[in-house]
Amino acid sequence: MTKTPEEKRAWYIGAKESQVADVAILIGDPGRIDRIALHLDDVERIPVNRGLQTITGTRNGCRITASAFGMGAPIAVVVMEELRALGVRSFLRIGTAMAASGRSLGDFVLADSALRREGTSDSYAPPGYPAVSDPELNAIILKHLAQQERPYGAGMFASYDGFYSQMFDLPSSRGGVRDALLSDIEKFGLIGADMETSALLVAGRMLGARTSSLCVATVDPITQKKLDIEDMAAAEKDLFEIAIESLSSSTLQETR
Numbered sequence: 631m632t633k634t635p636e637e638k639r640a641w642y643i644g645a646k647e648s649q650v651a652d653v654a655i656l657i658g659d660p661g662r663i664d665r666i667a668l669h670l671d672d673v674e675r676i677p678v679n680r681g682l683q684t685i686t687g688t689r690n691g692c693r694i695t696a697s698a699f700g701m702g703a704p705i706a707v708v709v710m711e712e713l714r715a716l717g718v719r720s721f722l723r724i725g726t727a728m729a730a731s732g733r734s735l736g737d738f739v740l741a742d743s744a745l746r747r748e749g750t751s752d753s754y755a756p757p758g759y760p761a762v763s764d765p766e767l768n769a770i771i772l773k774h775l776a777q778q779e780r781p782y783g784a785g786m787f788a789s790y791d792g793f794y795s796q797m798f799d800l801p802s803s804r805g806g807v808r809d810a811l812l813s814d815i816e817k818f819g820l821i822g823a824d825m826e827t828s829a830l831l832v833a834g835r836m837l838g839a840r841t842s843s844l845c846v847a848t849v850d851p852i853t854q855k856k857l858d859i860e861d862m863a864a865a866e867k868d869l870f871e872i873a874i875e876s877l878s879s880s881t882l883q884e885t886r
């Protein structure tokens with residue numbers, strides 16, 4: 631008797647092609663998966679592997695996948711690669727970022743581009759290759775941002791590998807580790823800084839997928855003041871809604 635071949639599962643995220651949508655939300659913190667699941671209907675959960683968790687649910691009949699990668703560019707693009715190989719065509723990273731250039735804690739910051747200060751994007755494209763968001767995806771996100779009340783801005787991000795060595799000083803010693811970040815903010819008018827956006831924009835484009843990144847401003851890079859937990863919880867709910875509403879847009883779903 632011949633066996634029916636089993637549908638292939640992605641190596642690390644463990645999902646099969648039939649278990650993912652055309653559009654995916656890429657999340658850092660795995661704790662956000664259970665919380666975004668509350669904003670979706672008919673949620674299917676793929677078992678957690680290496681801390682990586684993927685779910686697929688629906689909003690108004692449109693399927694949407696959400697995957698958590700943890701922290702940092704190398705693992706973020708592993709998750710993107712596997713989802714892309716399973717057929718995902720549009721990616722939106724959502725999460726938190728340092729934000730400058732007139733943005734306040736709790737604001738939304740949308741990347742239109744990003745300075746490549748991480749190393750992962752070098753494995754996809756040479757240094758002169760730009761990290762830019764998909765303009766059509768950003769136009770959809772901007773339309774939804776304009777219809778809600780939270781302040782927002784769009785502009786250039788920068789992404790760094792070293793959280794404590796490049797972005798966030800420990801309170802005591804090691805003065806000066808953030809000099810490059812502070813100089814980048816001043817010189818290039820950065821709107822946001824995180825650890826993954828530039829790598830995802832480059833990898834996404836090289837893989838033929840629409841990609842963008844929308845974050846909540848949670849840390850002031852100059853004072854290192856942080857958004858408090860209650861305000862973050864409210865901002866996170868708004869972020870989930872913008873992401874889900876944007877990715878269920880007919881323009882993106884029509885790419886099927």
Ligand SMILES: O=P(O)(O)O[C@H]1O[C@H](CO)[C@@H](O)[C@H]1O
Nearest residue numbers: 658659701702725726824825
């Ligand atoms: O809130 P998330 O999406 O995890 O993003 C940010 O938080 C982590 C560091 O604080 C990094 O992953 C950074 O990019």
Ligand SMILES: O=c1cc[nH]c(=O)[nH]1
Nearest residue numbers: 726727728824825849
């Ligand atoms: O300080 C911060 C806050 C969010 N994301 C980062 O990468 N750094």
